[in-house]
Amino acid sequence: MSIDRATAARVAKLARIKVDESSLDILADEFNQILGFIEQLNEVDVEGVEPMTSVSPQKLKRRVDQVCDGDQQERVLSNAPDAREGFFAVPKVVE
Amino acid sequence: MGGYNTWTIAQARDKLKAREITSEEITLSCISAIDDADALGAFVHKTPDKAVDQARSADLLLKQGDAPSLCGIPLGIKDLFACEGIPTQAASKILNGFKPEYESTVTQNLRNAGAVTLGKVNMDEFAMGSSNETSIYGNAVNPWKFSDKALTPGGSSGGSASAVAADLCLAAIGTDTGGSIRQPAAFTGIVGIKPTYGRCSRWGIVAFASSLDQAGPMCKSVRDTAIMLEAMCGFDQKDSTSSERSVPNFEAMLTGNIKNKKIGIPREYRLDGMSPQIESLWKDGADMLRYAGAEVVDISLPHTKYALPAYYVIAPAEASSNLARYDGVRFGRRAKLNAGESITEMYERSRSEGFGNEVQRRVMIGTYVLSAGFYDAYYNRARKVRSLIKKDFEDVFAAGIDAVLTPTTPSAAFELGKLETADPVEMYLNDVFTVTVNLAGLPGISVPAGLNSEGLPLGLQLIGRPWEEGDLMNIAHTLESATGFVEKPVKWW
Numbered sequence: 001m002s003i004d005r006a007t008a009a010r011v012a013k014l015a016r017i018k019v020d021e022s023s024l025d026i027l028a029d030e031f032n033q034i035l036g037f038i039e040q041l042n043e044v045d046v047e048g049v050e051p052m053t054s055v056s057p058q059k060l061k062r063r064v065d066q067v068c069d070g071d072q073q074e075r076v077l078s079n080a081p082d083a084r085e086g087f088f089a090v091p092k093v094v095e
Numbered sequence: 096m097g098g099y100n101t102w103t104i105a106q107a108r109d110k111l112k113a114r115e116i117t118s119e120e121i122t123l124s125c126i127s128a129i130d131d132a133d134a135l136g137a138f139v140h141k142t143p144d145k146a147v148d149q150a151r152s153a154d155l156l157l158k159q160g161d162a163p164s165l166c167g168i169p170l171g172i173k174d175l176f177a178c179e180g181i182p183t184q185a186a187s188k189i190l191n192g193f194k195p196e197y198e199s200t201v202t203q204n205l206r207n208a209g210a211v212t213l214g215k216v217n218m219d220e221f222a223m224g225s226s227n228e229t230s231i232y233g234n235a236v237n238p239w240k241f242s243d244k245a246l247t248p249g250g251s252s253g254g255s256a257s258a259v260a261a262d263l264c265l266a267a268i269g270t271d272t273g274g275s276i277r278q279p280a281a282f283t284g285i286v287g288i289k290p291t292y293g294r295c296s297r298w299g300i301v302a303f304a305s306s307l308d309q310a311g312p313m314c315k316s317v318r319d320t321a322i323m324l325e326a327m328c329g330f331d332q333k334d335s336t337s338s339e340r341s342v343p344n345f346e347a348m349l350t351g352n353i354k355n356k357k358i359g360i361p362r363e364y365r366l367d368g369m370s371p372q373i374e375s376l377w378k379d380g381a382d383m384l385r386y387a388g389a390e391v392v393d394i395s396l397p398h399t400k401y402a403l404p405a406y407y408v409i410a411p412a413e414a415s416s417n418l419a420r421y422d423g424v425r426f427g428r429r430a431k432l433n434a435g436e437s438i439t440e441m442y443e444r445s446r447s448e449g450f451g452n453e454v455q456r457r458v459m460i461g462t463y464v465l466s467a468g469f470y471d472a473y474y475n476r477a478r479k480v481r482s483l484i485k486k487d488f489e490d491v492f493a494a495g496i497d498a499v500l501t502p503t504t505p506s507a508a509f510e511l512g513k514l515e516t517a518d519p520v521e522m523y524l525n526d527v528f529t530v531t532v533n534l535a536g537l538p539g540i541s542v543p544a545g546l547n548s549e550g551l552p553l554g555l556q557l558i559g560r561p562w563e564e565g566d567l568m569n570i571a572h573t574l575e576s577a578t579g580f581v582e583k584p585v586k587w588w
Binding site (some may be wrong): 003011014015016018019024027030031033034035037038039040041042043044049050051052053054055056058060061063073075076078080081082088090092093 | 194195196255291292293306317332335336338398400401403404405407408413415419422423424425426427428429432434436438439440441442443444447448449455456458459460461462463464466473475476477478479480482483485518519520523534535536561
């Protein structure tokens with residue numbers, strides 16, 4: 001399978017990473033090198049094999065569904081690039 | 096006076112307990128070594144004032160006679176661990192200026208054990224790399240040199256390795272997703288262990304690939320890794336994958352007795368074109384374990400060849416999901432927007448300006464293998480192959496193997512800049528011997544085993560049964576005693 005310019009652009013868009021038009025060919029090349037390497041996996045007989053979900057056989061722990069933390073607005077916002085009046089601020093999303 | 100920075104944890108601990116030295120003296124000795132070593136690029140955020148305060152508190156505890164296990168021991172902390180109020184940016188531009196409001200569980204455990212933290216050490220950006228060349232801080236440099244060439248300390252925990260090998264601290268913590276503790280340990284002549292998946296809490300460690308990431312100690316001896324691992328690990332409510340198993344006294348398990356232990360030598364790790372020096376080092380290691388009373392047998396781990404390609408599906412897939420949080424909204428760096436630019440442009444430009452090339456590449460590969468139409472062909476297939484790789488190990492353990500001996504890396508430390516012209520896959524080959532261990536969730540340790548003809552250190556790796564770090568470190572301790580590796584780099588920095 002070969003990745004072309006258009007696919008590279010689509011993947012960049014999905015990943016929300018801006019890639020300049022002029023870099024798309026190089027990116028597509030790199031993808032193809034990596035995917036070419038990954039293609040080796042097709043040699044393996046995986047018939048009837050379960051995909052791994054957890055490397056150590058353990059059940060995820062459960063806890064009571066109740067509030068155990070909170071009231072930390074200031075600390076939550078302390079690293080925000082733009083915080084106003086207790087909120088995260090972003091460019092306008094609705095016209 | 097001074098020179099205490101060259102001590103091991105065990106040495107310092109015993110002298111601190113005997114009141115022959117103070118933590119403040121050892122800490123000052125490290126601080127002065129750090130200030131003298133900027134050429135190594137190891138420490139990237141220094142916290143000397145905090146360290147001295149911590150050392151003084153440790154000295155008080157020592158005076159009172161109820162000191163915990165690492166009381167007064169100065170350490171380096173990989174920049175991947177969140178430390179409250181201290182810059183934590185995973186060596187990435189996108190986390191410029193980020194100061195966590197909380198402390199990672201591992202560093203909190205170390206603080207509870209009395210450790211002194213000297214500051215943050217260098218690494219590859221988001222732990223993605225094998226040469227510490229993808230860091231926003233610039234390269235970390237290996238204190239070992241060959242004919243005036245600047246060498247990589249390995250990666251991603253390159254700063255940790257460089258700092259420990261150059262005696263800037265007594266030990267450091269690293270993280271290991273595909274070999275990031277063991278490969279740099281091997282390149283710098285120190286000991287590094289990645290424990291069983293679930294031993295250490297991942298809470299507060301900047302996530303790369305959550306099903307593979309584990310924290311571990313990087314030290315000057317196997318005994319030190321035993322002391323430090325015990326202090327770092329344990330169940331944590333904040334990480335649902337951390338194990339509730341009790342943590343044994345690892346140091347007490349270093350008996351040096353490995354009689355009747357069965358060591359496996361996997362034939363699939365004998366690569367075509369492998370350096371004869373590494374091959375003979377491997378054989379010598381096997382002989383040493385045999386003389387010490389172990390039984391050494393040839394084994395097969397048939398799916399080894401597919402570990403690296405499986406890893407380069409699974410790790411980027413998880414990374415693409417984990418790194419989605421860096422969007423310039425809640426924390427980290429936001430791109431400067433022009434008038435009229437939308438929120439989508441804010442995301443896209445913040446991420447392209449904030450992530451380096453290798454991180455962008457992996458996030459996009461991860462996005463691709465998870466995208467509609469390719470999920471089964473790539474991601475699910477890789478997870479099936481991962482099951483087979485784990486089964487390879489289960490089969491040899493079921494057949495009575497206690498540990499597997501391999502080289503840690505396919506080469507010694509290489510020159511900085513060498514990978515610039517290489518394709519991405521060439522860089523990935525550094526992890527060929529270490530990555531299986533992460534995929535199978537097993538403990539693995541690298542022990543320095545000798546110098547090559549260029550005078551550079553080489554490491555051997557031992558892979559253990561799950562949760563048997565104590566047994567594994569005992570075998571590693573025996574190998575360490577047998578190799579008698581005591582060489583140190585000649586100071587040039």
